[in-house]
Amino acid sequence: MKIALDAMGGDHAPAAEVEGAALAVQEYGLEVVLVGDKNLVTEELRRQGFQGLSGLTVHHASQRVEMHEQPSQVVRRKRDSSIWIATEMVKKGEAAAVISAGNTGATVVTAFFLLGVL
Numbered sequence: 001m002k003i004a005l006d007a008m009g010g011d012h013a014p015a016a017e018v019e020g021a022a023l024a025v026q027e028y029g030l031e032v033v034l035v036g037d038k039n040l041v042t043e044e045l046r047r048q049g050f051q052g053l054s055g056l057t058v059h060h061a062s063q064r065v066e067m068h069e070q071p072s073q074v075v076r077r078k079r080d081s082s083i084w085i086a087t088e089m090v091k092k093g094e095a096a097a098v099i100s101a102g103n104t105g106a107t108v109v110t111a112f113f114l115l116g117v118l
Helices: 015-028 038-048 071-077 082-091 104-115
Strands: 002-006 031-036 056-060 097-099
Touching: 002 015, 002 082, 015 031, 015 038, 015 056, 031 038, 031 082, 038 056, 056 082, 071 104, 082 097, 082 104
Parallel strands: 002 031, 002 097, 031 056
Antiparallel strands: none
């Protein structure tokens, strides 16, 4: 199963996301796409000793959604954000699921806008 992970969401991004993704790949054999600033995510993978780990890939996103931002701003101005691109991967069938520890409102609005209701 391939999971798109918003690597820039959360208070300790991308360190916590990289660590969690690497553990999930090692423990459960998942494929995880870390979506975020390629330079920051790649550097964090290197720093934690996970660079080159099979099952982990990086997909660049030039924007991130901060915790204080209004969810509607994602739809209007942040279509290259990590949460938008990760959710779009699910819509396109490139990932089975999206996970974000970031702005909950932005995550819900993005999912509703791109994926609709169940």
